[in-house]
Amino acid sequence: xxxxxxxxxxxxxxxxxxxxxxxxxxxxxxxxxxxxxxxxxxxxxxxxxxxxxxxxxxxxxxxxxxxxxxxxxxxxxxxxxxxxxxxxxxxxxxxxxxxxxxxxxxxxxxxxxxxxxxxxxxxxxxxxxxxxxxxxxxxxxxxxxxxxxxxxxxxxxxxxxxxxxxxxxxxxxxxxxxxxxxxxxxxxxxxxxxxxxxxxxxxxxxxxxxxxxxxxxxxxxxxxxxxxxxxxxxxxxxxxxxxxxxxxxxxxxxxxxxxxxxxxxxxxxxxxxxxxxxxxxxxxxxxxxxxxxxxxxxxxxxxxxxxxxxxxxxxxxxxxxxxxxxxxxxxxxxxxxxxxxxxxxxxxxxxxxxxxxxxxxxxxxxxxxxxxxxxxxxxxxxxxxxxxxxxxxxxxxxxxxxxxxxxxxxxxxxxxxxxxxxxxxxxxxxxxxxxxx
Amino acid sequence: xxxxxxxxxxxxxxxxxxxxxxxxxxxxxxxxxxxxxxxxxxxxxxxxxxxxxxxxxxxxxxxxxxxxxxxxxxxxxxxxxxxxxxxxxxxxxxxxxxxxxxxxxxxxxxxxxxxxxxxxxxxxxxxxxxxxxxxxxxxxxxxxxxxxxxxxxxxxxxxxxxxxxxxxxxxxxxxxxxxxxxxxxxxxxxxxxxxxxxxxxxxxxxxxxxxxxxxxxxxxxxxxxxxxxxxxxxxxxxxxxxxxxxxxxxxxxxxxxxxxxxxxxxxxxxxxxxxxxxxxxxxxxxxxxxxxxxxxxxxxxxxxxxxx
Numbered sequence: 001x002x003x004x005x006x007x008x009x010x011x012x013x014x015x016x017x018x019x020x021x022x023x024x025x026x027x028x029x030x031x032x033x034x035x036x037x038x039x040x041x042x043x044x045x046x047x048x049x050x051x052x053x054x055x056x057x058x059x060x061x062x063x064x065x066x067x068x069x070x071x072x073x074x075x076x077x078x079x080x081x082x083x084x085x086x087x088x089x090x091x092x093x094x095x096x097x098x099x100x101x102x103x104x105x106x107x108x109x110x111x112x113x114x115x116x117x118x119x120x121x122x123x124x125x126x127x128x129x130x131x132x133x134x135x136x137x138x139x140x141x142x143x144x145x146x147x148x149x150x151x152x153x154x155x156x157x158x159x160x161x162x163x164x165x166x167x168x169x170x171x172x173x174x175x176x177x178x179x180x181x182x183x184x185x186x187x188x189x190x191x192x193x194x195x196x197x198x199x200x201x202x203x204x205x206x207x208x209x210x211x212x213x214x215x216x217x218x219x220x221x222x223x224x225x226x227x228x229x230x231x232x233x234x235x236x237x238x239x240x241x242x243x244x245x246x247x248x249x250x251x252x253x254x255x256x257x258x259x260x261x262x263x264x265x266x267x268x269x270x271x272x273x274x275x276x277x278x279x280x281x282x283x284x285x286x287x288x289x290x291x292x293x294x295x296x297x298x299x300x301x302x303x304x305x306x307x308x309x310x311x312x313x314x315x316x317x318x319x320x321x322x323x324x325x326x327x328x329x330x331x332x333x334x335x336x337x338x339x340x341x342x343x344x345x346x347x348x349x350x351x352x353x354x355x356x357x358x359x360x361x362x363x364x365x366x367x368x369x370x371x372x373x374x375x376x377x378x379x380x381x382x383x384x385x386x387x388x389x390x391x392x393x394x395x396x397x398x399x400x401x402x403x404x405x406x407x408x409x410x411x412x413x414x415x416x417x418x419x420x421x422x423x424x425x426x427x428x429x430x431x432x433x434x435x436x437x
Numbered sequence: 438x439x440x441x442x443x444x445x446x447x448x449x450x451x452x453x454x455x456x457x458x459x460x461x462x463x464x465x466x467x468x469x470x471x472x473x474x475x476x477x478x479x480x481x482x483x484x485x486x487x488x489x490x491x492x493x494x495x496x497x498x499x500x501x502x503x504x505x506x507x508x509x510x511x512x513x514x515x516x517x518x519x520x521x522x523x524x525x526x527x528x529x530x531x532x533x534x535x536x537x538x539x540x541x542x543x544x545x546x547x548x549x550x551x552x553x554x555x556x557x558x559x560x561x562x563x564x565x566x567x568x569x570x571x572x573x574x575x576x577x578x579x580x581x582x583x584x585x586x587x588x589x590x591x592x593x594x595x596x597x598x599x600x601x602x603x604x605x606x607x608x609x610x611x612x613x614x615x616x617x618x619x620x621x622x623x624x625x626x627x628x629x630x631x632x633x634x635x636x637x638x639x640x641x642x643x644x645x646x647x648x649x650x651x652x653x654x655x656x657x658x659x660x661x662x663x664x665x666x667x668x669x670x671x672x673x674x675x676x677x678x679x680x681x682x683x684x685x686x687x688x689x690x691x692x693x694x695x696x697x698x699x700x701x702x703x704x705x706x707x708x709x710x711x712x713x714x715x716x717x718x719x720x721x722x723x724x725x726x727x728x729x730x731x732x733x734x735x736x737x738x739x740x741x742x743x744x745x
Contacts, residue, residue, distance in 0.1 A: 036456060043459070050463060057470040065477035067652035067675045068634075075648050078639040138634020138649065138676025141481055145490075145614040145633055152490050152615040152631075160613035160637055222733045223607060223643025299578045376566060376598060376645040377578040 027186045035405040041258055046404060049397045056394010059387045060135050068138055070387045076380035077371040079136070081388045084363035085395070086132035087214060088243070091236060091362060093125035093170065094211040095244020097203050098237075102270050110266040115200060116181070117248055119174045120410055122207070124403035126171040131395045159217045166210045173203045178410055211236045224370045226303035229292075235285045239358045241278035245271040246351035246358075251407075253348050261411065265341070272341040279332045279354055286325075286361065302377070303369040311373070316381045321365045327357030480675060482509070490615065491628040491668070502630075503667060510672060515658040520665045523689040525622035531683055531738065532623070532710045533694075534720045535597060538744035540704040542567055542588040542595030549699030550599075553684060554670040555662050557654035564681035565599040565696060566645065599696070600625065600646035600681035601729065601737030608638035608647060608680075617678075623738050624683050626668040632677040639678060643730050644737075647680045683707070 038046075063070050073080045096118040102108055134140050145151035146164060155161040177199050184191040215233035222228055249271050255261040293304035305311050310318050334340065334350035341347060373379050384392075484505055488494075494502065503520040510518050547565040556562040568580035572592050580596065589595065602625050609617050609625060616632040619625045639647045653675040665671040666686030673679050684694040688707070697705040708717035720726065726740040 037452075047459070051466070054466045054470040057467070058473065061471055061473040065473050065480060067650070069652040071651075073651075075639065075645070078636045078649060133635075136635065138636070138678075139480075139632065139674075141486060142614075142631070142633045145616070145631060154613050154615045158611050158613045158637075160611065160635065164613065217637075221607065221611075221641050222735075223641060223730070299576060302578060370640070373578070374645055375643050376568065376582065377580060378582055378645075 023187065024183070027183055030186065031182070031409050034409045038408060042404075042408070046401065049401045049404070052397035053394045053401060056391050056397065059390040059394065063135070063387060063391065064140060070385060072383055072385040072388065074380055074382070076374040076378055077368060077382035079367055079371070080382055081364070081384040081392050082132050082136040084367040085392055086129055086136070087236075087367065088359050088363045089125050089128040089132060089399070090167070090211055090214045091240040091358070092243050092247060093122045093129060094207040094237070095240035095242070096121035096125060096248065097174070097207040097244075098241060099244040099248065099271060099274060100200075101204060102274065108266065108270060110264045111270055113263055114248060114267045114271075116178065116410060117251065117407070118244070119178050119200075119203070120406040121244075121247065121251070121403060122174045122203070123171065123178065123406060124399045126167055126174070127402050128395055128399035129167055130171075131398060132392075135391050135395065159213065159220055162213045163210075163217060166206065166213050170203065170206050170210050173199055173206055177203065178406070182410060207240075208237060211240050218366075218370065223375050225300045227366075227370045229289065231285060231289060235282070235289075236362070238278055238282045238285060239362050241274060242282055242354050243358050245274045245278075246355045249275075249351045250348060250355070253344055253351075255407070255411075256344075268347075269341045272335065272347065275350070275354065276335050276340075279328065279335060282358070283328055283332060299377075302373055306372050306379075307365060307369040312379055314372075314379050314381050316383055317364065317368055317372075320360050324357045324360035324365055327353040328361070331357060485509075485630065488630055490631050492618075499667075506667070506671065510661075513653075514656065514661060514672065516661040516663060518661060518663040518665050518671070520667055520671050521686065522667045523686060525620040525624070526689065527621065528711055529622045529709045530711050531602070531688065532708070532717050532721065532740065533602075533683065533738065534706040534717055534724070534726060534740040534742060536704040536706070536744055537594055537596060537741055539702045540595045540597065540700075541702055542569055542584070542590075542593070543701065545699045545701055546597055546696035546705070549695040550681070552660070553662055553687075553695035555654070555656055555665070555672045557650070557652075558656050558660065562648060564646065564648070564679075565597050568596045568598060569593050570596050596741070597696075598644055598646075598729065599739070600683075601644050601735065601739040602681075602683065604736035604738065605734060607641040607643065607733075607735060611637045611641040613637065617680075620685075622689070624685050625680065626682055626685070627678060627680060628668065629671070629673050629677045629679065634676040634678065636678060643733050643735065647678050649678050650675050 059070075071080060100111060100115045100118050102111060134143065137143070146153065146161075148155070153161055153164075155165070177196050180196050181191050212233045215236040218224070218227035219229060219232040249268065252263055252268060255263070290304065290308070293301050302311055306314065307317050307321050309315070331350045331354035334346055334353070337343075337346075340350065368382055372381065482505075484502075488502060489498075491499075499522060503522070506520050507518055510516060510520075544565075544567050547563040547567060550556070550565050551561065551563045554564065566582050568577065568582055569584040569588075569590070570577075570580045570593060572594060584590070602619075602623055604619075604623070606619060606625050609619055613635065614631060614633055617625060617627045617638060634649070636649055639649060650673050654672055656672065661672070662670060664686060666682075669682045669684065669686045684692075684696075688694055694705075694707055697707050706716050706720050708715040710718055710721060712718060720742065721740065724742040724744075726742045728737040728740060
């Protein structure tokens with residue numbers, strides 16, 4: 001596996017001039033060819049992911065035909081692992097793009113390279129969100145009821161319809177940006193900033209909207225005091241600022257290790273800085289929630305009591321949440337050292353811990369206590385079934401498949417492209433970038 | 438990443454073969470993954486798949502649909518049933534009141550609901566849950582729904598909870614596809630053939646009034662109540678949400694809800710509040726009634742009161 005020179009397109013990705021109707025299918029075919037061609041490591045990685053995705057698909061098909069009785073959800077705990085992962089994936093998708101804000105705020109041009117990784121991650125994470133929603137539906141065959149104009153779209157009253165709009169809009173937006181840049185590369189043309197720069201800015205704001213709307217899904221329910229808190233949307237945004245950079249930093253580490261692709265140290269430093277700030281803020285927000293719940297007491301504390309300490313002898317979530325807290329605190333401590341961005345292994349450990357910590361805290365740690373105790377104060381616990389774990393692993397594998405293929409195709413091309421279009425400013429500002437903001 | 442050096446012909450041929458082999462394997466795995474689709478009966482007919490929203494169907498279309506559903510019930514459950522549809526009458530506003538002083542917690546209402554509404558037998562499903570409460574406390578947290586002893590127990594009172602048919606219903610608000618709505622007479626209904634099974638309404642309801650069909654309901658032909666309403670007690674499909682509908686297939690024809698008829702103590706009062714002479718009107722006028730979780734602003738039309 002050799003690193004391509006940034007400014008040249010990979011073999012097979014150039015085309016003579018002719019009509020779009022002809023070029024575009026050929027362009028797509030070229031993408032497929034590029035995505036299915038690589039080193040043995042690449043094949044092995046993709047095969048493992050495909051196998052996991054196939055297991056997930058099999059389990060989901062079983063659930064679809066025989067009913068959701070195969071999950072361990074109940075009328076008391078009516079959402080479980082799927083919606084927990086959905087929530088987390090929305091955060092990942094939002095964080096992936098929001099973390100490019102520093103690039104524009106501080107005119108950090110090296111960060112522009114990361115814009116593309118972010119957009120590609122957003123595409124993959126949004127695909128996961130949509131898959132998690134579909135696997136959670138009792139009647140996915142009636143999906144068309146939710147399509148505006150054909151079905152009956154309860155907009156603007158139902159928050160879920162807002163979520164459908166912003167998530168799909170976000171997917172289209174990011175597909176457009178990446179697709180446009182790639183296609184221009186294929187045609188051998190210089191992309192017109194008019195056709196993508198405004199969309200990049202729009203996608204940054206849109207990223208905030210997707211996670212805000214997802215928080216509103218929960219915080220707008222008066223009957224669920226555990227979710228009914230105004231801090232939920234800010235908390236979601238902050239934790240998205242943890243998972244996005246953490247995932248990208250890990251991706252950069254693996255790209256360097258296994259694909260020989262080196263992206264400058266500047267972005268690593270910037271992303272680490274972001275994490276150093278957002279992770280403590282996330283912990284602070286969780287702490288504020290904990291204080292408010294426990295100091296106030298009364299019946300509203302029962303969900304938090306159940307989550308952190310167990311209630312009336314039921315304590316399924318206690319190990320989860322303390323693991324999350326331990327992970328996040330350890331990650332924050334690992335990140336506290338000023339030179340952490342120069343120690344890849346330490347940084348990778350911190351990113352993995354923070355990622356897993358938020359996954360628990362914002363996934364199972366947020367969704368399940370909303371239902372325990374139930375609205376009639378029944379204490380029914382929930383532990384995901386094997387089938388739910390299989391489906392969930394399958395969706396994650398499918399998301400990673402999308403992300404890997406997208407990186408495989410997009411990264412060498414787009415990096416070159418963007419590097420080219422920012423060439424002039426880059427040379428001038430290079431010194432400043434190395435110093436960092 | 439991609440090799441930029443031109444590949445040797447043999448190399449690329451080998452690679453092509455490898456790719457074809459892997460693609461074949463992948464296709465095989467994919468087909469195997471989808472195999473449960475072939476093993477099972479389809480969960481919907483084509484007509485069912487294409488069926489529109491209840492409110493968009495003409496009377497003729499509805500008639501044809503009811504016939505189809507009756508045939509499907511015959512095929513799936515071996516029972517002859519009639520599925521009807523009774524629109525809300527103008528000048529009728531239904532309300533329910535429950536006398537907590539005389540309810541003994543026998544759960545007869547819950548059983549009657551189970552039978553009347555063709556609930557899944559193995560799970561013992563019902564739209565009514567009875568809470569055993571401690572004297573001196575209105576705190577639901579201290580209630581217990583799984584009590585298993587002779588009733589009434591000393592020091593306890595009993596509070597059956599079912600759909601409160603809220604005027605400002607959180608479940609109706611959150612439904613993304615308008616599969617649930619409040620009718621003119623105040624009853625909140627579900628179009629079981631339109632619900633997509635996202636269970637957002639179940640999360641939104643503060644009274645645990647909604648149930649989900651985690652599997653296709655099981656019920657023996659002999660136990661099926663053949664008098665069924667499209668928006669009420671017909672056997673629900675798999676994967677959709679259901680709820681109490683004040684037995685609209687009975688109450689809209691002048692009868693009383695099954696839970697009321699089953700109550701041995703007469704704790705339940707049901708009727709049209711616009712009817713000045715009705716018992717429900719008398720209770721609302723003369724008893725100090727209250728609603729559950731009033732602070733949530735859901736405005737229930739299910740009232741509770743104590744007699745003594």
